Amino acid sequence: MLLRLLKSERMKLKRSPVWIAFLIMPIIPALLGSLNYMGNSEILTSEWYSLWTQHTLFTCYFFLPIMIGVYCSYIMRIEHNNNNWNKILTTPVSKPMIFISKLITVSRMILISEIWIAILFLISGYAVGISSAPPYQSVIIWCLLGALGGIVMASIQLFFSIYIKSFALPVGIAFAGGLSGLVFLAKGFGHVWPYSLMAYGMNSNSPQQMISSEYAQFAVICVAYILIVTIISSIVLSKKDI
Secondary structure (H helix, E strand, O other): OHHHHHHHHHHHHHHHHHHHHHHHOHHHHHHHHHHHHHHHHOOOOOOOHHHHHHHHHHHHHHHHHHHHHHHHHHHHHHHHHHHHHHHHHHHOOOHHHHHHHHHHHHHHHHHHHHHHHHHHHHHHHHHHHOOOOHHHHHHHHHHHHHHHHHHHHHHHHHHHHHHOOOOOHHHHHHHHHHHHHHHHHHHOOOOOOOOOOOHHOOOOOOOOOOOHHHHHHHHHHHHHHHHHHHHHHHHHHHHOOO
């Protein structure tokens, strides 16, 4: 049943304009981060690591939250249109599977976005003249942890989009969430605030630095958030007349 739902979600997104956001938006923070790096190269002396902080400074707090908001808002807007919710909720499909299929679909898009961000980072590094070998292992870890934190954000955004029929408002909530993530990271709570987890996992430009022994704890926190939001959303879908 889950595979059928995933196939259905994939068909809904086929030829979707949401891919424009996926392709274009990560390029903007890559350019801004690279320009910022070149303009401050005298104080940013850690080469690849310094460039990464400049890229993620713009990506994690502004552009990627907006992208996740767009993904989630679009995938739920399809159901709000033409009374599709009524059709879906009357089919013999468990409500948790409906939410999980949408979360998996968005999660796949987030993971692809992280790969695209990593590729742009490597291209930018060579473009700004960094000659040392890239820290491939670190970048892979940061992107995987960032994707996991992004899935937490996506689960919450999908929950909001169950209620909110507007396309723009959930995107605005995601943007505000990204800004709140910056505040909570600065206050030392980036490892627990759901809208900070993506930036925290990506080792963004923050006073906190995750070490390898904290990876498991980070994963547990993320999975706990995802499970809680999935359960609540499933209950809402089961009881609320949408």
